[in-house]
Amino acid sequence: MTEDRRGGQAAARGSDGRGDHDARTGRGATDEGPAPAPPGSSPRRRRDARRNRELLTDAAHEVFTEQGLEAPFDVIARRAGIGNATLYRHFPTRAALVNAVFRDLLTHTMTVGEQARTAEDAWSGLCGYLAEIFTVLASDRGANDLMTTHLEGVQTLETVHAHNRETVDILLRRGHTESTIRTDVTTEDVLFSFAALGRAVPALTAATTPDAWRRPLTLFLDALRAPSLPPSPLPTPPLTPPQLATTLHELAPHGGSRPGPHEKR
Known part of the structure; x- marks a missing residue:
């Protein structure tokens, strides 16, 4: 799955289970709401962001049910059909994703x-x-x-x-x-x-x-x-x-x- 440069490093940490201290412990978790839309974003972009968030939470629930809470983030992203970078924009920590799911x-x-x-x-x-x-x-x-x-x-x-x-x-x-x-x-x-x-x-x-x-x-x-x-x-x-x-x-x-x-x- 193609990842942009901003998400590549974070995705690598989530996929192999190393260097994922914040994601495992939930330290630094923000609120459970959707990632804020950029200023001036169009209604379509906001709809896309909501849809991506729903796809990610649905996929995460399926994967967590099958594999437990330590399931790698890249598995969840692939199940949702969404890039790892997008997952991390919505859910910067594992705790934030678990809370939403x-x-x-x-x-x-x-x-x-x-x-x-x-x-x-x-x-x-x-x-x-x-x-x-x-x-x-x-x-x-x-x-x-x-x-x-x-x-x-x-x-x-x-x-x-x-x-x-x-x-x-x-x-x-x-x-x-x-x-x-x-x-x-x-x-x-x-x-x-x-x-x-x-x-x-x-x-x-x-x-x-x-x-x-x-x-x-x-x-x-x-x-x-x-x-x-x-x-x-x-x-x-x-x-x-x-x-x-x-x-x-x-x-x-x-x-x-x-x-x-x-x-x-």
Whole structure:
């Protein structure tokens, strides 16, 4: 793909994963709006700029879903049919592009959290909330990277993390009062286990079925239940030995799974 001189150096950094410190961390990210049109630009140029931005965000979502958030920028540009230099004019950092792609999804996550807070009881609220999140983690590798790790500079993500923590904290305190959740369980217990289990979901579903995550999530949730309550029936069949071997292979650094946002290739 032809690149102009202004975009060539930046595109090279994005394509091989080296020298892309700002793009990886999101430092220096600007707002999520479209790149400002030059003074005196024509309506047609502004329309073209909007169209290019839409093509880039659509292509980025597809590539992030397939490859994770570390997908090279030149792959995204090729998928969109647009030059690398144009991509960098719209999204100067990886964080800016991630924020534009996943802003609506992250906002929806907060809406689900608000609904969970007003559930009839804390236990059903927590179970429904985590099930909604895990549905996303199983279907979108980019969203999985985003929600189970920390990527600096994604403004909406920082808001979601704070909201998620508050939601879990509210539900745990209610559950302690309602005697449905163990009183020694902390918010950090839930958030750590959520992230660890969530990272394994893509490998698990690739080796088994799209809803295979429901079984380990149920086991995790049962560990949070008050001892006086009976355990939940386990959904979906258990892993077979070959499925376990395949899942563990996918999780290993040499396996088929992609590195996370802060891992080296």
